[in-house]
Amino acid sequence: MSKALQQKLTARFGARILAATSQHGDEAVVVAPADWREVHLFLRDDPSSQMQMLIDLCGVDYPDREPRFEVVTHLYSLTKKHRLRVKTAVGDADGDDAVVDSLLSVWRSADWMEREAFDMFGVRFAGHPDLRRILTYPEFEGHPLRKDYPAARTQPLVPYREGAGVQGKLAPFGADEGMPFGRQTHGAPGSPEVN
Amino acid sequence: MGNGIIGKPIPRPSRDAKVQAYLPSVVAGIGVTVKHFFKNTKELAFGQRNDPVLEAFDDGVTTISYPEQKRPYPERFRGVHRLTLREDGNPRCVACLCCSTACPAQCIHIVAGEYADADKKGWEKYPVSFVIDELRCIFCGYCVEACPCDAIRMDTGQHAVPYDSRDQFIYERETLMSFSDPSGRQLTENPKDDPARGHTPDRLKH
Amino acid sequence: MGDLTRTHVVEGSEQGFATTRFQDLLGWARKYSLFQYPFVTACCGMEFMSFASPRFDMARFGAEAPRFSPRQADLLWVVGTISQRQAPVLRRVWEQMTEPKWVLAFGTCASCGGFYDNYATVAGIDKIIPVDVYVPGCPPRPEAVIDGLLLLQDKIATGDRTPGIIKPRVDPKQGQLVTLRTPADLEESHAALEAKVKRLGG
């Protein structure tokens, strides 16, 4: 069903739809960050599309690519019962300069999801009135879901207790011990790449 | 918004005189509670205790007076780990590190060692140290599933016991080997030939 | 489970008959009148509901009434994962409780962080506040929680106020000493315990 939607989008936006793919039964289109809001607005309001719901908005980090982050939305139409995935790519290799238009004025559900994408990846959403961290705390430095953030790097808010045996009471093995294959961190600094 | 699904509408709350007047429903509510009270009292007085296995399906008193009365755990219950033994009393474990790899919590730590030539009997390696941190374990059972020789099991029928210091949760090889399943069996059900009996395992014949 | 922690009596041993008896009485009274503050955050809360409901019935242990003000409570149940963001709150709640107070770490996450060894979670609340009893399990069965509560009651009765430190291994099931360490290790931990006893008692 969303194949027709892909064609409609291509007809309407032409070369501004950078790619239209289909995999595992999910249809996706890729757009440039500049067209982000316009495409979504069209998808919401066009009678053949009628996407009433922004089901999901999230980021994906590809440290080897340039632009580095993908921002992905999943849309759903309650009346037409079809879905579409829209993607765009933002940000340079350091993860700075990742800006894309906010969808908050299109769907209200974008509010927290955009805050989460900002919190986790550092993607900024232009036009979002209240882009604060949501899952981590304001004192947190860095963006934890970036591939180069070490998973075990904690940033405690309260100092750990002093005293005999408090620090040394853990099990007699280190964080990565015992899992020669399991614990991969996809090229994060200091982690062996095992494939 | 029409999408072809016809919903079943929920009725709105009834606001009849009985509800609005508070009292009838208060009385009815107390009636239900009192009914249960007498039922439970009768059971207590006549000692009609339910079958401890399926007691949850019955009405009435379902309290398990735990330390005195124990409800047997089901067969699949994942409790404290145990290391199964070979017939000569050595651990069945061959230190392949499958369980510690499969463990999401990384609570298993194994140091592998090699048997001296005289003790080999078809087996190369054994765990010099086999430590499980029961405090860190999340009882998912992945280690049991990952073990290729049925050396680790969670069928002890015991839940992990609370202690008051962290180091007491570090269960070492000897402790783990001393546990048995509820029937007291410490050996494995692995049908593979045990070299201790003088056979050669099938896979070594290749 | 009677004489689990008899080996760790740290209070009252060098005092007169009357004070010792009084301490015993006080311990006995405290043991059966625990007022608890459930600090429920996560999955273990579901099991805590079961534990509090009639099937397992924590009222049988005199620990029934939850106090939703830390100032009125003397047993803090930490039920569930404590994230770094939650840690200051937990610390604050613990500080607000009046002495004597006990802390029970309910479940793997509260005890040691479990398999959430990541940027967001505290690897065990004993990094922030002292813990008296650890209950393993993810989440622990109500039976395990009852074991933990009984162990805590024993600690209270014997006046053992030492939060989890290195101790000789005691198996609460059998109530006997299981030696899993070398004798040298055991001596070392005995020495540590004695030093602690002296410090607390003297």
Added chain:
Amino acid sequence: MEPLDQDLDESELELPAEPMQLKMGPAHPAMHGTVRMMLEVSGETIVKCDVQVGYLHRAFEKMCERGTWGQVFPYVDRLNYVSPMLNNNAFAMAVEKMLGIKPTERCEYYRVVLGELARICDHLTCNGAMAMELGAFTPFLWFIKARDMVWDIFEEETGARLTHSFGRIGGMAKPPTKRFKEHVRAAVAGVLALVKEGEALLLSNRIFIDRLDGVGVMTPELASAYGWTGPCLRSTGVAYDVRKAHPYSVYDRFDFDVPVGTTGDNYDRFMVRLEELRQSARIVAQALEQMPDDGPVMVEDARVTLPPKDEVYKTIEGTIQHFKIVMEGVKVPAGECYSYTEAGNGELGFYLVSDGSGTPYRVRIRPPCFIITSALHHLIEGGMIADIVPTFGSMNMIGGECDH
């Protein structure tokens, strides 16, 4: 405290006109879950509300990137810890979609039955906790008792009361036990009887009705704009249920209704859950009827299935296959997919990105609670402080899922 005898102007005696700040949570007795609300109140009325979540952020998505695909199941269990089995099913389905695997017939029914039992638990807990927060303690105890009956089944089947870790890619960890069907039928009958009693206590109680009726009203348009799904969306009158709209698994073979509310207030949310619980019981009954009594519960696919233990013990091929799956994980072909199911709180989606290795590249969960909670401020602004409790309770915010 100001001294009482201080001379004051008349004007100074007036209360300050600006709204008062009130902070609720994150460890507030009347709120289950760990959420913090910064309220601006004017008298008893809430003028502005800022809902802060994240107090149970456990880095689910980061942890998934560190283990194998199979090791995600324990984490998934602890997302929506009120109905873990539904999450197990959802994640298994998502990976199967990427691998192009169709589970066996028996497994599908097994998943449906366990999943619907989990949904019953979910709704029991939500409604029970909500009733308790409004002062009705007895129904809560009965609902928990009913839930314990279901948990006994789960323990019998999976080996754990709450966190089952029972789903596997391509099937379930173990086949149903011998007396599975009997046990489930007995438990569901017991649950429905208890629910009926609890309902009788609640629904003729005027205090309870007064606190729910017309409080926290949501319109269907706004609900879909906020991305609501599940019982909360249905309470506003939109009959969207993934099981009906996009029947996955074997849901197209069952006859069940989608309860919808009319006004979208707390009462409707409460009643939709109660009714759904009954519909789940209907599905369970039908599924047990249709479920084949024997047959495998795991697909036979060398890529994902651990060989039978017997083969592992005896043959070198079995051992190698076992080692490969355990050590490297299931190799999922590179690509991405979004798979969605109806979980306890609504559409639970998993957006998976694979780079072809045994470890997920990215697992994004679409947590229904998180999105529902994002509209909480809209529901409570303009209401009374006391209305926060039932409104928040009726949304069934589950910390683990909301904060993932």
